[in-house]
Amino acid sequence: MPVPDPCVVVILGASGDLTSRKLLPALYEQHAAGTLPAATRVLGVSRRPKPDEAWRDELREAVRGHVRDFDDARWATLAPRISYLAGDAARPEEWTRIAARIEELAPGAACGNVLFFLAVAPELYEPIIAGIGATSLVPRDRRVTCGDDRRAWRRIVVEKPFGVDAPSARRLNQRLASVFDEADIYRIDHYLGKESVQGLLALRFANGIFEPLWSERFVDHVQITAAESLGVEDRVAFYDQTGAVRDMIQSHLLQVLAFVAMEPPSVFAADRIRAERRNILESIEPPDAADLPRAAALGQYGPGGDRPGYAETPGVAPGSTTETFAAMRIRFDNWRWAGTPFYLRTGKRLAAKRTEVLVQFKPPPTNLFRRLGREVAGRMVGADRLLIEIAPASEVRLRFLGRAPGSTFSLRELEMDADFGGRGGGAEPEAYGPLLLDAMRGDQSLFKDREEVEAAWSAVEPLIGPASEVLRRGIRDNYPPGGWGPAASEAILARDGRRWSSGPSSSPSV
Ligand SMILES: NC(=O)c1ccc[n+]([C@@H]2O[C@H](COP(=O)([O-])OP(=O)(O)OC[C@H]3O[C@@H](n4cnc5c(N)ncnc54)[C@H](OP(=O)(O)O)[C@@H]3O)[C@@H](O)[C@H]2O)c1
Incomplete structure (x- = not known):
C-alpha cells in the first residue's frame, strides 16, 4: 500500500463539532500510531478569532476526551504542527489571505500538497469551492509542481450530506468539477x-x-x-x-x-x-x-x-x-x-x-x-x-x-x-x-x-x-x-x- 503523502490539511470549519470530536482525535490517533507523515501540517479556518495557542489548548482537551490512550508527550509533538486562521471562507475576497497562509505552510514541509476538508454547513460548500477555485492554489491546468518536477496535489474532502436530493447533488458535483478533477474529490462517508x-x-x-x-x-x-x-x-x-x-x-x-x-x-x-x-x-x-x-x-x-x-x-x-x-x-x-x-x-x-x-x-x-x-x-x-x-x-x-x-x-x-x-x-x-x-x-x-x-x-x-x-x-x-x-x-x-x-x-x- 502506498505511503500517505505529507500535506497541509486545511480544515474549513475549525471550531466545529466535527473537527474537535472526530477529525483531530483521528489525526492524533494516526500520529500516535506513527502512520501520519511527519511533515503533515494542519491549518484550521473558521470565523471566530483566536490565537493558535488557544485553539491548540481547546483541541488538546477535546482529543483527550475522545481517544482511549491520550498521552501529553505525544500531543506535544503534534501540537506545533497545528495552526489557526480566523477567516470567512465563504467570502471569495478572504481567500487571498487564506491561500497565502497555506502557501507559507506548504513548501518544503509538504511539497505543496493540500488537502481541503469541508467541515462546515453544507450551504457553505459551493461558495468555499468557488473561493478555492479563484486562488492560484489550483492553477487553471490543475498541474502543480514542487520545483523538482514532482507534481503536488490539491484534493478536497466533502462531508455528508452531499446535497439534499439528486438535483442538488448533481449541481454540487458540477461545482466541484469546475475546480477539481474527479480523482481529487473525496466524498466521505465515515461509515x-x-x-x-x-x-x-x-x-x-x-x-x-x-x-x-x-x-x-x-x-x-x-x-x-x-x-x-x-x-x-x-x-x-x-x-x-x-x-x-x-x-x-x-x-x-x-x-x-x-x-x-x-x-x-x-x-x-x-x-x-x-x-x-x-x-x-x-x-x-x-x-x-x-x-x-x-x-x-x-x-x-x-x-x-x-x-x-x-x-x-x-x-x-x-x-x-x-x-x-x-x-x-x-x-x-x-x-x-x-x-x-x-x-x-x-x-x-x-x-x-x-x-x-x-x-x-x-x-x-x-x-x-x-x-x-x-x-x-x-x-x-x-x-x-x-x-x-x-x-x-x-x-x-x-x-x-x-x-x-x-x-x-x-x-x-x-x-x-x-x-x-x-x-x-x-x-x-x-x-x-x-x-x-x-x-x-x-x-x-x-x-x-x-x-x-x-x-x-x-x-x-x-x-x-x-x-x-x-x-x-x-x-x-x-x-x-x-x-x-x-x-x-x-x-x-x-x-x-x-x-x-x-x-x-x-x-x-x-
Ligand atoms: N459533527 C459530526 O459528527 C458530523 C458527522 C458527519 C458529518 N458532519 C458534517 O460536517 C459538517 C460540519 O458539522 P459540525 O457538526 O462540525 O458543524 P458545527 O459544529 O456547526 O461547525 C461548523 C463550523 O463552521 C464554522 N463556520 C461557519 N461559517 C463559516 C465560514 N463562513 N467560514 C469558515 N468557517 C465557518 C463555524 O465556526 P465559526 O462560527 O467560528 O465560523 C463552525 O466551527 C456539516 O456539513 C455536517 O453535516 C458532521
Whole structure:
C-alpha cells in the first residue's frame, strides 16, 4: 500500500463539532500510531478569532476526551504542527489571505500538497469551492509542481450530506468539477472507514463458502438496521432540516447495503470497487407512489420518561413532519437479487444502539421432518441466518439447526460466532483516521464517486420528495421511545410474511 503523502490539511470549519470530536482525535490517533507523515501540517479556518495557542489548548482537551490512550508527550509533538486562521471562507475576497497562509505552510514541509476538508454547513460548500477555485492554489491546468518536477496535489474532502436530493447533488458535483478533477474529490462517508464495514468485503470475497449462497436462490431476504437509543439531543437545528432518510439511509445504510449486495470486483482496486458499488445502487428499483405506503414507513418518537417527544423538543419547528425513524423495502432489478427484498431501518430513541446486517437464508426445498410433528417441522422456518453485527460489537454469528439431545429426534438452534473486528471487543480507531490517510495516498476506494452519490439520492427520492407526504400524515409521536419504531414498519415485513429481527435472539420468519 502506498505511503500517505505529507500535506497541509486545511480544515474549513475549525471550531466545529466535527473537527474537535472526530477529525483531530483521528489525526492524533494516526500520529500516535506513527502512520501520519511527519511533515503533515494542519491549518484550521473558521470565523471566530483566536490565537493558535488557544485553539491548540481547546483541541488538546477535546482529543483527550475522545481517544482511549491520550498521552501529553505525544500531543506535544503534534501540537506545533497545528495552526489557526480566523477567516470567512465563504467570502471569495478572504481567500487571498487564506491561500497565502497555506502557501507559507506548504513548501518544503509538504511539497505543496493540500488537502481541503469541508467541515462546515453544507450551504457553505459551493461558495468555499468557488473561493478555492479563484486562488492560484489550483492553477487553471490543475498541474502543480514542487520545483523538482514532482507534481503536488490539491484534493478536497466533502462531508455528508452531499446535497439534499439528486438535483442538488448533481449541481454540487458540477461545482466541484469546475475546480477539481474527479480523482481529487473525496466524498466521505465515515461509515466506510469503519473496519467492521470493510470486514463485509473480506467476509464475502476472501471466502469461498458464502458467495455461492449469496443470491436470490438461497437468500430469502436481508435486513439492515442502524438503531440509536439517543434522541436528537443537541443536533436539533441540523436534524429538523434533514431527517433520518437523508442523515442515515441515503448515506450510511446504502453504503452498507452496497457492500452486502454488490458483485465481486475483478480486482481489489479503488475504481473497480467503486464501479460495483455504483452498479448495485443504480439497480435499486425505488417503490412507486402507489406502492410507497406498503414499502416504507416514517416515524417520530413520542415523549417518554421525563423526556419530551421529538415534536416538543425545543428548536423543532411547530408541526414539523421530519422523520426520526425510517424503514424501507428495497428491490433490485438485477440478476443476482431479483425477488430478494432488502429491508432497511434506522431510528432514534429505539430500544438499543446497534448496527447490524442479517442475511436470512431460505429453508431447505423440502421439509424432511414434516412427519415428526409441527414443532420440529416448524423450527425449520427461518432457521438459518447470518448475523453481522457492525456496532457496538463487531461479531459475526451463523445460526443453524442441529439435533437436540434426548431419546426422541428433535431439532435445536446452534450458533457459531466469531470476533468479526478482530479487536477482542475493543474499540476501533476513529474511522476518519484511515480515511484521511487514504485521501493523502490518493486511494478513493472508500469514497463515493459522482454517480454513486446521485444514484443513492435517486433510490430514496420517494421517501423525501412530494410522494412521501402520504407517509408523514399522523407522524407525530407515532412510536414510543424504547421500542423498534412505528407499527407501519412492522407491517412492511408482515405483508411479506416476515418480521424484523429486533435483537440477536429473535428469529425472523420467512
Ligand atoms: N459533527 C459530526 O459528527 C458530523 C458527522 C458527519 C458529518 N458532519 C458534517 O460536517 C459538517 C460540519 O458539522 P459540525 O457538526 O462540525 O458543524 P458545527 O459544529 O456547526 O461547525 C461548523 C463550523 O463552521 C464554522 N463556520 C461557519 N461559517 C463559516 C465560514 N463562513 N467560514 C469558515 N468557517 C465557518 C463555524 O465556526 P465559526 O462560527 O467560528 O465560523 C463552525 O466551527 C456539516 O456539513 C455536517 O453535516 C458532521
